[in-house]
Amino acid sequence: MAESEAEGEALRAVRRCLEAFPAEARELSFTDSVPYLDSLPSPLEFYREWVCPNKPCIIRNAVNHWPALKKWTLAYLREIMNSKLVSVAVTPNGYADAVYQDWFVMPEERHMPFSAFLDIVEKKVTSPGVFYVQKQCSNLTEEFPELMGDVESDIPWMSEAVGKKPDAVNFWLGESAAVTSLHKDHYENLYCVISGEKHFLLHPPSDRPFIPYELYPSATYHIAENGSFEVVDDKAAEKVPWIPLDPLNPDLERFPEYAQAKPLRCTVKSGEMLYLPSLWFHHVQQSHGCIAVNYWYDMEYDLKYSYYQLLDSLTKAIARKS
Amino acid sequence: MAESEAEGEALRAVRRCLEAFPAEARELSFTDSVPYLDSLPSPLEFYREWVCPNKPCIIRNAVNHWPALKKWTLAYLREIMNSKLVSVAVTPNGYADAVYQDWFVMPEERHMPFSAFLDIVEKKVTSPGVFYVQKQCSNLTEEFPELMGDVESDIPWMSEAVGKKPDAVNFWLGESAAVTSLHKDHYENLYCVISGEKHFLLHPPSDRPFIPYELYPSATYHIAENGSFEVVDDKAAEKVPWIPLDPLNPDLERFPEYAQAKPLRCTVKSGEMLYLPSLWFHHVQQSHGCIAVNYWYDMEYDLKYSYYQLLDSLTKAIARKS
Numbered sequence: 001m002a003e004s005e006a007e008g009e010a011l012r013a014v015r016r017c018l019e020a021f022p023a024e025a026r027e028l029s030f031t032d033s034v035p036y037l038d039s040l041p042s043p044l045e046f047y048r049e050w051v052c053p054n055k056p057c058i059i060r061n062a063v064n065h066w067p068a069l070k071k072w073t074l075a076y077l078r079e080i081m082n083s084k085l086v087s088v089a090v091t092p093n094g095y096a097d098a099v100y101q102d103w104f105v106m107p108e109e110r111h112m113p114f115s116a117f118l119d120i121v122e123k124k125v126t127s128p129g130v131f132y133v134q135k136q137c138s139n140l141t142e143e144f145p146e147l148m149g150d151v152e153s154d155i156p157w158m159s160e161a162v163g164k165k166p167d168a169v170n171f172w173l174g175e176s177a178a179v180t181s182l183h184k185d186h187y188e189n190l191y192c193v194i195s196g197e198k199h200f201l202l203h204p205p206s207d208r209p210f211i212p213y214e215l216y217p218s219a220t221y222h223i224a225e226n227g228s229f230e231v232v233d234d235k236a237a238e239k240v241p242w243i244p245l246d247p248l249n250p251d252l253e254r255f256p257e258y259a260q261a262k263p264l265r266c267t268v269k270s271g272e273m274l275y276l277p278s279l280w281f282h283h284v285q286q287s288h289g290c291i292a293v294n295y296w297y298d299m300e301y302d303l304k305y306s307y308y309q310l311l312d313s314l315t316k317a318i319a320r321k322s
Numbered sequence: 323m324a325e326s327e328a329e330g331e332a333l334r335a336v337r338r339c340l341e342a343f344p345a346e347a348r349e350l351s352f353t354d355s356v357p358y359l360d361s362l363p364s365p366l367e368f369y370r371e372w373v374c375p376n377k378p379c380i381i382r383n384a385v386n387h388w389p390a391l392k393k394w395t396l397a398y399l400r401e402i403m404n405s406k407l408v409s410v411a412v413t414p415n416g417y418a419d420a421v422y423q424d425w426f427v428m429p430e431e432r433h434m435p436f437s438a439f440l441d442i443v444e445k446k447v448t449s450p451g452v453f454y455v456q457k458q459c460s461n462l463t464e465e466f467p468e469l470m471g472d473v474e475s476d477i478p479w480m481s482e483a484v485g486k487k488p489d490a491v492n493f494w495l496g497e498s499a500a501v502t503s504l505h506k507d508h509y510e511n512l513y514c515v516i517s518g519e520k521h522f523l524l525h526p527p528s529d530r531p532f533i534p535y536e537l538y539p540s541a542t543y544h545i546a547e548n549g550s551f552e553v554v555d556d557k558a559a560e561k562v563p564w565i566p567l568d569p570l571n572p573d574l575e576r577f578p579e580y581a582q583a584k585p586l587r588c589t590v591k592s593g594e595m596l597y598l599p600s601l602w603f604h605h606v607q608q609s610h611g612c613i614a615v616n617y618w619y620d621m622e623y624d625l626k627y628s629y630y631q632l633l634d635s636l637t638k639a640i641a642r643k644s
Contacts (some may be wrong), residue, residue, distance in 0.1 A: 004326055006642075011333045013639035017632060025628035044366040048485060052374040053624035163370060206625060302375035303528060306347040307629035310339060314636070317335035320328075 015318055018209045021311070022261065025206035034058055034202070034266040034274070043161035046275075051161060051188060054277040054304065056202060058266060062273045063192050068150035069271055072194050072291050074118055077147075077173075081114035086143045087135040088117050089178075091221055092229040094130040097242075098181035103231055104216035104240040108223055109135070121175060121289050128227040132174030140171040140293060147171070155190050155273075155295055162188060166295040176288035182211075182243045182281055187296035189276040193268045196290030200274065201247050202264040203281040205308050209315050210261035211281060215239045247283050279308055337640055340531045343633070344583065347528035356380055356524070356588040356596070365483035368597075373483060373510060376599040376626065378524060380588060384595045385514050390472035391593055394516050394613055396440055399469075399495075405435035408465045409457040413500075413543055414551040416452040419564075420503035425553055426538035426562040430545055431457070443497060443611050450549040454496030462493035462615060469493070477512050477617050484510060488617040498610035504533075504565045504603050509618035511598040515590045518612030522596065523569050524586040525603040527630050531637050532583035533603060537561045569605050601630055 037059045041049065050057055063069060089096040089107035096107035108129075117133065119125045133139070141148060154165050167187070184205070191198065203211060218237035221229050245251065250258050268274045276282060278299035286292075299305070359381045363371065372379055385391060411418040411429035418429035430451075439455065441447045455461070463470060476487050489509065506527070513520065525533060540559035543551050567573065572580050590596045598604060600621035608614075621627070 004330070007333050008326070008329055010640050011329050011336070014333070014336050014636060017635045017639055021628070021632050024631065025625055028623055028628050029625045044369060044483070045485070047366065047374070048369055048483075052369070053622065053626075161366070161370075163367070204625070206628065300375065301350055303347055303351045303526070304375075304626045304629065306343070306350050306528065307626065307633070309346065310343050311629070311632070313339045314336060317339055318332050 011318070014314070018311075018314060018318065019260070022204075022207045022209060025204065026262070029053060029206075030055060030204055030264070032262075032264070034264055036060060040157060043157050046157065047161040050275055051277065054205065054279070056264070056266075056277055056280060057275050058268060059273045059275065060271070062155075063151075063271060066151050066194075068147070068194050068293070071150055072147075074122060074289060077291075078115055078118050080146050081144065083113035083115050085111045086114045086117065086133060087139065088112055089132045089134050090129045090223065091132075091178075092129055094132075094175070094177035094179045095181055096132060096134065096178070097183070098179075099214075099216055099242050099244045100231065102216060103219040104242045105231055106218070106220045107132075108221045121173070129223065129229065130175050130177045132172075132178035134170075134172055134174060134178070134180075136168065136170050136296075138168035138170060140169040144171050151192075151293055158188075158190055158295065158297060162297050164297065166297050168296040170294050170296070172292040172294065173289070174286065176286060178286065180282070180284035182245065182247050182283040184279050184281045185296070186278055186299050188278050188299055189274075189294055189296055191268065191274040191276055191294040192292060193270055193272055194291040194293060195270050196287040197270070198268045198274075198290060198292060199285040200266050200268065200276070201283040202266070202276070203247075203261060205279040205281075206311070207261045207281065208308070208311050210257045211243060212245055212255045212258065213241045213316075214244050215241050243281070279305075333640070336636070340633075340636060340640065341582070344526075344529045344531060347526065348584070351375060351528075352377065352526055352586070354584075354586070356586055358382060362479060365479050368479065369483040372597055373599065376527070376601070378586070378588075378599055378602060379597050380590060381595045381597065382593070384477075385473075385593060388473050388516075390469070390516050390615070393472055394469075396444060396611060399613075400437055400440050402468050403436035403466065405437045407433045408436045408439065408455060409461065410434055410439050411454045411456050411500075412451045412545065413454075414451055416454075416497070416499035416501045417503055418454060418456065418500070419505070420501075421536075421538055421564050421566045422553065424538060425541040426564045427553055428540070428542045429454075430543045443495070451545065451551065452497050452499045454494075454500035456492075456494050456496060456500070456502075458490065458492050458618075460490035460492065462491040466493050473514075473615055480510075480512055480617065480619060484619050486619065489620050490618040492616050492618070494614040494616065495611065496608065498608060500608065502604070502606035504567060504569050504605040506601050506603045507618070508600055508621050510600050510621055511596075511616055511618055513590065513596040513598055513616040514614060515592050515594055516613040516615060517592050518609040518614075519592070520590045520596075520612060520614060521607040522588050522590065522598070523605040524588070524598070525583060527601040527603075528633070529583045529603065530630070530633050532579045533565060534567055534577045534580065535563045535638075536566050537563050565603070601627075
């Protein structure tokens with residue numbers, strides 16, 4: 001066999017390995033749906049059965065003891081937070097941190113009285129754009145400390161399991177049009193729905209060969225005086241690798257590989273907690289006015305992480321340039 | 323760029339990824355030597371810090387309470403076991419389960435009185451070949467039940483950590499010439515030295531791109547009447563993939579990739595326990611008459627395992643046919 005022929009055969013074999021891998025990993029490790037736990041596992045069991053193998057689950061009855069479950073209505077939040085200024089992500093289309101017309105666009109971050117934000121969610125006033133309290137810098141502890149007494153500052157059995165406290169506790173409240181585009185985080189994520197529902201679409205990290213990434217210049221939405229949105233170039237920022245694909249309506253002509261990816265879908269209801277493992281791709285929607293709190297525990301950068309990084313590098317190495 | 327040129331570039335990029343991976347994994351996860359623990363960790367800590375990240379360690383003071391540590395001399399074993407028949411691996415050169423002249427050769431498995439075996443180890447008689455009690459089918463419980471009272475049937479904190487009992491408890495006793503060739507097992511291995519020393523040479527699974535495998539026909543040593551050894555073809559057996567490389571004296575002309583692999587070496591002494599994680603390549607030597615007991619806990623076939631399988635497949639896919 002000529003050398004170039006042997007090289008061509010080797011590359012085809014590499015492609016076959018990477019294409020077969022997601023199904024092999026799925027068959028060995030993951031089920032077609034996200035399983036439910038009806039009671040709390042011990043910290044050791046939770047680490048061994050879910051965190052270490054990087055498997056999602058929905059835990060029922062984990063936050064029954066939180067006052068928030070009964071107390072947190074929009075009226076109660078209005079009473080407690082009143083006109084205090086909070087950070088709200090505002091976008092024209094509900095997509096904060098997502099690809100729009102060949103840009104990676106971040107939301108306008110508006111500081112506004114919480115009561116004015118609630119007026120919009122409750123449709124007492126209209127305002128151009130989609131509003132979402134979703135700032136992921138531990139905004140529950142930073143901006144809503146008045147609410148901390150109704151939940152917990154960490155999830156004790158998870159802190160014991162992973163041997164550390166969460167890096168961030170985030171508060172989420174927004175309109176039904178607000179969507180979180182497909183992405184992944186380097187956190188072990190416990191996502192607790194207090195009221196309403198969150199709809200997750202998930203891919204395990206092993207689906208990476210089917211998930212497209214592209215590099216986009218970074219921009220931010222700004223609302224002009226007349227209420228129209230403009231996309232403002234963040235000139236100083238580096239380009240951002242992001243996923244251009246909408247998993248609800250994938251463009252399979254442009255991204256044919258994605259046809260082989262099989263998303264898991266789940267709905268997390270009031271009182272339920274999703275364990276969303278680190279590096280899982282997720283796309284999130286919600287019922288209007290859904291209230292949620294999530295805990296981000298930093299992941300371990302261990303052999304499993306190195307393997308993922310290798311998968312990522314190899315996927316890029318064999319990508320056909322279009 | 324012409325297509326074949328792009329393909330060549332893609333394959334070179336794949337090769338670079340796989341060559342860089344072992345060092346990247348090592349830097350993130352592993353130290354240059356095997357760390358010591360001076361006391362027992364909790365089951366959760368052990369799972370989180372060692373089993374899940376697939377990191378070896380040597381645990382001191384883990385088996386201080388075993389009567390075996392004080393009782394197990396060769397004289398005591400002779401008294402207890404006497405002339406009871408046991409399985410002994412006999413080879414001409416000390417290598418059981420290893421590549422010899424383009425064969426994968428297994429030892430002659432001889433059933434002999436334990437006292438006759440000890441006569442050889444203690445050099446009271448001479449006999450052609452190298453003798454090693456090393457049968458890995460839970461031979462401690464199966465062939466040496468009289469000794470079980472001096473150790474434990476499992477390692478309780480490990481059984482709690484991994485949520486199961488060991489699949490096998492093995493007893494090891496042999497001559498200094500007996501060597502275990504480089505290989506890996508699908509077990510979490512707790513290796514306890516009772517007397518003497520074991521010398522381990524280790525490679526993490528992430529070194530797979532530098533570890534050569536080849537396919538060999540299977541054979542077994544037989545000792546002829548005159549004491550000479552012959553290699554007998556196991557005609558019915560399938561070919562066996564095995565590592566032809568001797569890490570103590572690597573043939574770098576034949577296996578140039580191995581020059582980039584960096585073995586970890588450690589000596590496990592009497593009273594110490596090595597945690598040898600699943601899929602770690604290991605080569606083992608010992609002091610003459612070393613006595614050891616090890617516990618094999620079946621590994622988890624999870625995402626980390628799938629990633630290893632991918633690494634294995636890719637290493638084969640890009641191997642240059644010689």
